[in-house]
Amino acid sequence: MNIKKTLCLVLVLCLSLAALAACGRKPEETAAPTTTAAEKTAAPEETTAAAEKTTAAPEETTAAPEETTAAPEETTAAPEETTAAPEETTAAPVEEPRHLNAASFMVGTTLDAAVRYQGWTLTRTGIGETLVKLDNNVELEACVADSWEWVDEYSLKLHVREGITFHSGKAVDAAAVKLCFEHAAETNERFPNYIDLKEFIADGQDLTIVSNSKNPQMLWNLTEPLFCVMDVTVEDIANKPAGTGPYMVTSFVEDRIELEANRNYWNGEVGLDTITFTRVSDAEARVMALQSGELDMTITIDHTNIKLFENEDYNVSVVSGVRTNVVKMNHARPFLKYKELRQAISYAIDRETYGANITGGAPSVCLFPASVPFDIDSIEGYSYDVDRAVQILDDAGFVDTDGDGIREIDGENIHLEYYQSAAHGSAEAGLIAQAIQADLLKIGVDVEIMSSENMSDIKNAGLYDFCSDNSNTVPTGDGQYFLTNMYLSTSGSNKSGYNNPEFDALIERFNDAYSAEERYAIAHEAAQLLNDDAADLFVTTVPMSTVSRAYVKNAVQPTVDYYMITKDITIVR
Amino acid sequence: MAKLKQAPAGGEIRLKRGLQRGTVIRIKFYAILTIAILFVLFAMNAEHFAPYDPIANDYACSLQPPSAEHICGTDKLGRDVYSRILCGAGGSFSMAFVMLIFVSTIGTTIGMLCGYFGGRFDVIMMRFVDVLLAFPDTVFAIAVAGMLGPGVLNAVIALGLLSWTSFARMARSLTASVREKDFIAQARFNGASTPRIILKYIFPNVAPQIIVMATMRIGGTILSLSSLSFLGLASQPPAPEWGVMVSESKAYMQTAPWMMIYPGLALVLTVVIFNLLGDSLRDVMDTKKQ
Numbered sequence: 001m002n003i004k005k006t007l008c009l010v011l012v013l014c015l016s017l018a019a020l021a022a023c024g025r026k027p028e029e030t031a032a033p034t035t036t037a038a039e040k041t042a043a044p045e046e047t048t049a050a051a052e053k054t055t056a057a058p059e060e061t062t063a064a065p066e067e068t069t070a071a072p073e074e075t076t077a078a079p080e081e082t083t084a085a086p087e088e089t090t091a092a093p094v095e096e097p098r099h100l101n102a103a104s105f106m107v108g109t110t111l112d113a114a115v116r117y118q119g120w121t122l123t124r125t126g127i128g129e130t131l132v133k134l135d136n137n138v139e140l141e142a143c144v145a146d147s148w149e150w151v152d153e154y155s156l157k158l159h160v161r162e163g164i165t166f167h168s169g170k171a172v173d174a175a176a177v178k179l180c181f182e183h184a185a186e187t188n189e190r191f192p193n194y195i196d197l198k199e200f201i202a203d204g205q206d207l208t209i210v211s212n213s214k215n216p217q218m219l220w221n222l223t224e225p226l227f228c229v230m231d232v233t234v235e236d237i238a239n240k241p242a243g244t245g246p247y248m249v250t251s252f253v254e255d256r257i258e259l260e261a262n263r264n265y266w267n268g269e270v271g272l273d274t275i276t277f278t279r280v281s282d283a284e285a286r287v288m289a290l291q292s293g294e295l296d297m298t299i300t301i302d303h304t305n306i307k308l309f310e311n312e313d314y315n316v317s318v319v320s321g322v323r324t325n326v327v328k329m330n331h332a333r334p335f336l337k338y339k340e341l342r343q344a345i346s347y348a349i350d351r352e353t354y355g356a357n358i359t360g361g362a363p364s365v366c367l368f369p370a371s372v373p374f375d376i377d378s379i380e381g382y383s384y385d386v387d388r389a390v391q392i393l394d395d396a397g398f399v400d401t402d403g404d405g406i407r408e409i410d411g412e413n414i415h416l417e418y419y420q421s422a423a424h425g426s427a428e429a430g431l432i433a434q435a436i437q438a439d440l441l442k443i444g445v446d447v448e449i450m451s452s453e454n455m456s457d458i459k460n461a462g463l464y465d466f467c468s469d470n471s472n473t474v475p476t477g478d479g480q481y482f483l484t485n486m487y488l489s490t491s492g493s494n495k496s497g498y499n500n501p502e503f504d505a506l507i508e509r510f511n512d513a514y515s516a517e518e519r520y521a522i523a524h525e526a527a528q529l530l531n532d533d534a535a536d537l538f539v540t541t542v543p544m545s546t547v548s549r550a551y552v553k554n555a556v557q558p559t560v561d562y563y564m565i566t567k568d569i570t571i572v573r
Numbered sequence: 574m575a576k577l578k579q580a581p582a583g584g585e586i587r588l589k590r591g592l593q594r595g596t597v598i599r600i601k602f603y604a605i606l607t608i609a610i611l612f613v614l615f616a617m618n619a620e621h622f623a624p625y626d627p628i629a630n631d632y633a634c635s636l637q638p639p640s641a642e643h644i645c646g647t648d649k650l651g652r653d654v655y656s657r658i659l660c661g662a663g664g665s666f667s668m669a670f671v672m673l674i675f676v677s678t679i680g681t682t683i684g685m686l687c688g689y690f691g692g693r694f695d696v697i698m699m700r701f702v703d704v705l706l707a708f709p710d711t712v713f714a715i716a717v718a719g720m721l722g723p724g725v726l727n728a729v730i731a732l733g734l735l736s737w738t739s740f741a742r743m744a745r746s747l748t749a750s751v752r753e754k755d756f757i758a759q760a761r762f763n764g765a766s767t768p769r770i771i772l773k774y775i776f777p778n779v780a781p782q783i784i785v786m787a788t789m790r791i792g793g794t795i796l797s798l799s800s801l802s803f804l805g806l807a808s809q810p811p812a813p814e815w816g817v818m819v820s821e822s823k824a825y826m827q828t829a830p831w832m833m834i835y836p837g838l839a840l841v842l843t844v845v846i847f848n849l850l851g852d853s854l855r856d857v858m859d860t861k862k863q
Contacts, residue, residue, distance in 0.1 A: 284826055302824045304636070304649070357632045358649065421805075430821065431649055434811045438630045451723045451805030 097273040098571040100552065102297040103286055104564060107255040107279035110238040114187035119225030124564035125257060125277050127167075128228030128243035131158055131177070131207075132219070134477045136559045138322060138372045140220065140516070144172065144229045144244055145207075150514055153214050154198070158222075160205045164266045166231035167249075168242035174202035176231060181209075183232045193481070194221035216514045220478035225562050246270040246567035255279035271554065271570030290314075290547060296571075297548035297555050299564055302428075303360030306545060315548045317557040320371055323542035324364050325432060326469040327418075329535070332497035333465050335414050340396035341445075342534035346382040347389035348443045349436055354540055358431045361540035366527040367473045367482075369541040371559050373516075374479065374523045381531055381538075389443045400444050407444040415446045416465035421455045429468040432539060436466075462495050470542055472561070479523025480510040487526075487535060498535050602853040609850045612843070616662035625653035627660040627813040636829045646831035648821065654832060657813035658839045664725075664814055665843070669794040672729045672736075677787045680740025685779060687741070688748025689771055699745070702738045710735045714797065718806040725798075728807030732797050736790070743786060747779045781858045789851030792844035799840055815840050 104124060106117075113119035113128050122128030131145035145158040164172040178200040185191045196215050201208040211218055221227070231242040239252045244266065247259040259275040280286045280298070287305050289295040301309070309316050329336045329345075336342055351363035365381035368374055393399070398407045398414065406413040420433045430451070437447040447466070452458050459467060473482045485491055488507055489499040506526050513519045530536070546557035546564070554568040615622065625643075631651035639646045645654035687695040710732075717731035751757065752775065760774050801807040802816030810817055815836040822832030 284823060287827065304825055304828050308827055353632050357635050357651075428824075430810050434628075434650060435630060437811065438628075449809045449811070451809055453719055453805065 096573075098271070099274045099276070100272050100297060100569065100571060101276045101278075101295050102565065103278045103280040103289065103295050104299050105279065105281050105283070105286075107257065107277065109254050111241045111249060111252055111257070112187070112238045113225065113228035113230050113241070113243075114184040115238075116188070117225075119228045120562060121257075122228050122230075122241070122243060122245075123225040123562045125259060125275070126245045126247040126565040126567065127241065127249060127257075127259070128225070128230055129245045130225065130227050131160070131222050131229060134223050134560045134562070136319075138474060138477045138559055140223070140477060144177075148219065150216075151208060153216075153514070154212075155208050155210045156219055157206055157208045160207060161266065162205055164244055165264055166234075166242040166244055167262060168231045168234050170231050170233070170242070172229060172244055174205055174207035176233075177207050177229050178202040180230050180232050181227065184226055188226055190226060194218065194224055194226065194476075214511045216512075216519070217476070217478050217480045217510065220476040221481070223476050223562070247272075247275060247565065250274075265567060268567060270567045275565065277565070290549070293549075296552050297546065297569070299544070299546050299557070299561075301545050301547050303543055303545070306360070306547070309547045313550050315550060315552060315555060317546045317555065318360075318543050319557045319559050320362055320369055320541045321544035321557075322369055322371060322474050322560055323470055323472050323544070324367055324369055325359055325361065325428070325539040325542055326367065326471050326473075327432070327436065327537035327539060328459070328464070328467045328469050328496050329537060330462060330465050330467075330496045331499070331535075332462055333416075334412075335409055335416060336465055337497075338396065338398075338409065339534060340392050341398065341409070341414070343382075344389040344392040344396075344443060345440060345445065346534045346537060347385045347392070348445075349439050349537060349539070350384040351382075351539055352384060354432060354435055358435060359428055359540045360543045363540055364538035366531050367471075367536070367538050368479070368523070368527055369473070371541075372474050372477075372479075372523075374520045374527065376524075376527075379524065379528050379531065382534075386442060393443060405441075405444060406446045413446060414444070415448065416440075417463075418447050418449045418466040418468075419452050419455065419458050419464040420449060420468040421452060429470070433466075433468060436537075459495050462497070466537075477560070478519060479526065480507070480519070483507055483523065483526050484510075487530065496536070498530075498533070500529065500533055503529050503533075598853065598856045602857045605846070605849050605853050609846055612662075612846055613666060616659075616666050619659040619663050623653075623656035623659045625656040627652060627657040628811045636825065636832075638829070639831055645835040646829065648818075648829070648832050649825065652811075652813075654818070654835055657818060658815070658836055661813040661815050661818065661836070662839065662843070664808065664812065665795045665798060666791075668725060668729055668798055669791050672733055673787045673790055673794060676733045676737045677740045677783055680737035681744040681779065681783050683737070684741035684744025685748045685771060685775060688745040689752055689767075689775065691749070695745070698741070702741055705735055705738045706742075708735060711797065711800065714801060715804065715806065718801055723806055723809055725807050728798060728801040731801070731806075732794065736794070740783060740786065743782060744779050747782060748775055751775050751778045785851060785855045785858060788854050789848065791851070792847035795847070796840065796844055 104121075106121065108116075108118045108121050110118055111122060111127070113122045119128065123130065129143050131143060132148070133141050133143040135141040142161075144161055144164065146161045148156060148158040151157050160172055160174055160177060166172060166176070170176065181200060185195075185197060191197070195209060195218050196212045198210040198212045201210065209218065229244055230237070234240065234242045240249050242248070246262050246265045246267070247270070248262045249257060250260050251258040255278060257275075257277040259277060261270040261273055263270070280289055280295070283300060283302050283305075286295065286298045287301055287308065290298055290301075291308070303318075306316055306318065329342055331337055331342075355361050355363045362370065365376055366379045368376055370376045393407060398409050400407045402408070404413070406415070408414065418433050418437065420429045430449075433447075433449045437449060440447050455467065458464055471482070471486075473479075475481055484507055485493045486496075487494060487498045487503060489501075489504055503526065506522060506529065509522050510519065513522055531538075544557050544561055546555050548555040551571050551573050553570050553572050554566070556566075558564075558566075629652065631647075633651060634643070634647050635649055635651040637643055637647040637651075643653050643655065645658065647653055648657070683698060687698045713735055714728070714731040717734060718728045721727035721730065757770060757774055760770055765773070798807055799814070799816030799819070802814045803820040804816075805820065808814035808817050810821070818836040819833055819840075822829065822836070825832050
């Protein structure tokens with residue numbers, strides 16, 4: 001018995017000593033940087049990036065941080081850079097290669113842009129580029145294609161910039177782009193959502209996309225990362241793809257990409273020599289990795305945590321972005337089918353306070369964020385006006401007759417079920433739910449909050465009254481896709497039963513609108529109509545953030561979250 | 574307890590040998606029992622002690638660190654963490670308590686029937702129990718709670734589906750050993766009916782161990798329920814449940830650590846109290862020797 005006890009004690013002592021020793025260890029002493037890596041055994045779940053779909057939030061899963069610092073390449077990239085504390089880096093040699101450790105919440109299992117949402121990883125890492133892209137005003141900008149025109153209502157002709165080569169060395173011409181898009185059409189089931197393809201015609205540098213139907217949004221849809229221009233003739237498209245971007249892949253294993261500068265980049269100097277790009281799915285883990293020096297740059301930090309980085313050691317870049325916190329209202333349910341109730345609810349929620357205290361975003365006027373060029377300022381939204389909400393309910397005859405504080409409709413208490421995704425990564429959806437619950441109780445509407453792991457099932461089955469959502473409402477810089485998908489009465493994705501013939505007719509007009517101005521005007525009108533009908537609750541915009549170490553320069557959060565690593569990002573010590 | 578005296582075990586010998594030790598154990602037990610009872614009374618009447626409304630949002634004092642007004646700080650919506658912890662205690666405890674009573678009743682009944690009758694019924698039941706025991710219980714509970722949908726009742730059902738098995742096992746083996754004792758044969762000889770034998774002669778010999786086991790399970794069950802709440806499968810916001818609170822605090826681990834520390838501490842304390850209670854109850858009943 002005594003021997004056992006002594007042995008136990010010795011063991012515990014050894015362990016604590018070892019732990020202490022590990023804490024005090026200087027980075028120089030560590031043979032490999034692995035010791036600092038927060039290596040965890042949690043299964044690296046596959047984020048299929050379904051989260052990125054127009055209707056869903058970039059869900060950060062709770063998987064543990066993956067090892068981010070150890071890679072064979074790094075022996076050449078001076079390990080201090082990745083593991084040392086700031087004061088130790090001052091002694092670094094001047095001609096040290098500029099290496100960046102970056103992480104996002106998704107990387108994926110393949111680098112084939114045509115698979116699922118993997119194109120997003122390619123545009124975010126600067127490997128792939130699309131023919132046209134979106135600038136920070138969410139407007140079209142030339143990229144691999146330098147000009148475009150509509151030949152007729154069905155055919156869009158794009159001119160591929162001359163003198164660009166793929167990372168493989170092959171020149172980029174219309175035929176190569178055609179091959180690439182054909183691969184995308186075969187591989188990705190979303191392809192028909194973007195282009196109703198009849199054929200591609202390649203002629204030198206001119207690519208003509210011919211559509212079966214009138215489809216003017218096709219031009220904007222080409223900004224979707226699915227349409228990354230890649231050399232599909234390379235040997236291993238899944239692991240060593242060849243794009244046209246500022247960085248090319250040197251190696252790829254699941255969720256970890258090693259990149260190096262593309263010295264032949266068509267659009268000027270590239271700011272870094274090498275990049276290690278990894279997936280750290282949990283927002284909190286990214287925060288800690290940035291603090292420990294494991295990462296130099298990351299995106300999507302919870303807005304409360306931003307203040308940890310607002311000092312001279314870090315750069316913080318926050319924009320309001322293209323996402324909106326939407327609370328879907330199910331018009332097919334017994335209570336929310338009444339427009340008056342929906343309007344009253346819209347007046348009863350205090351968006352300003354939610355924005356300032358919960359999400360860090362700006363209060364939403366309509367489904368589109370103010371960053372889009374749809375003249376959002378002149379849209380009439382819902383202000384916080386409890387009296388008005390009460391007035392609307394009273395006028396509609398929805399009053400509390402039994403004195404329990406909850407109003408009734410047809411003798412039944414207004415009881416609404418609010419589904420929110422079980423807290424993963426960010427607690428915001430749950431907090432918004434609780435804030436709305438408290439606000440609605442003030443006007444005599446009872447809300448019950450339910451958490452669900454699998455929101456898509458709940459949504460698809462239409463089982464909710466409210467459900468929280470985080471939507472990119474202008475996924476391709478154009479309003480048609482989201483409006484059609486979510487609100488057209490005949491759309492398969494319209495699960496909330498919104499049905500307004502006037503709205504359907506308005507959406508129809510998109511198909512004849514070929515100029516940006518015309519399309520913006522229709523989107524504007526549609527947004528106003530959705531507001532008038534109180535279609536959903538548009539709560540606040542979702543701020544998007546890029547945080548980097550002070551020595552990383554030009555790491556700016558773009559408005560559109562297709563992009564992250566740009567040629568301008570560099571390291572200056 | 575009076576019925577215990579019927580047990581022919583060497584109770585008197587034990588008493589003589591360990592009087593000193595027995596007294597110490599008993600004092601320890603009563604001390605812990607007092608703490609536990611105080612805890613339960615406190616938890617059941619938490620609303621009277623809580624300085625604030627646990628679910629009232631007050632954005633003006635969002636994320637305030639512990640201070641004189643809010644001794645455990647406030648959370649993101651400005652709710653007082655201390656009040657939420659207090660009010661969360663009652664829910665956690667009573668759910669665990671109700672569940673254990675239910676589960677131990679079912680488990681004991683099945684176990685005693687199996688142990689007493691034996692035969693085919695026993696074999697089938699015990700193989701079924703074996704199958705259930707093969708499931709990792711937390712994973713099973715997550716799966717079941719996920720299927721049933723979120724809610725405290727569903728979480729309790731999910732946990733209960735597996736936890737009756739250990740009670741059944743225990744009751745069965747105890748019954749099987751008691752069944753062979755002479756006083757049972759005597760009772761049968763005197764013409765006692767089967768229900769009477771089971772209830773009057775076997776049950777009193779099984780009950781103490783079951784009670785000890787159930788008591789020892791309280792802490793673990795509270796913890797399991799909180800885990801399910803943490804995952805969003807049991808208590809739903811804005812209920813002031815400890816698991817929910819820890820889950821909500823995850824994003825503020827660095828900016829507002831008090832949101833995580835205090836509910837965590839409360840959880841640890843509760844589990845420790847009930848585990849100690851279970852341990853000392855076992856010592857008092859000295860079930861080890863039976």
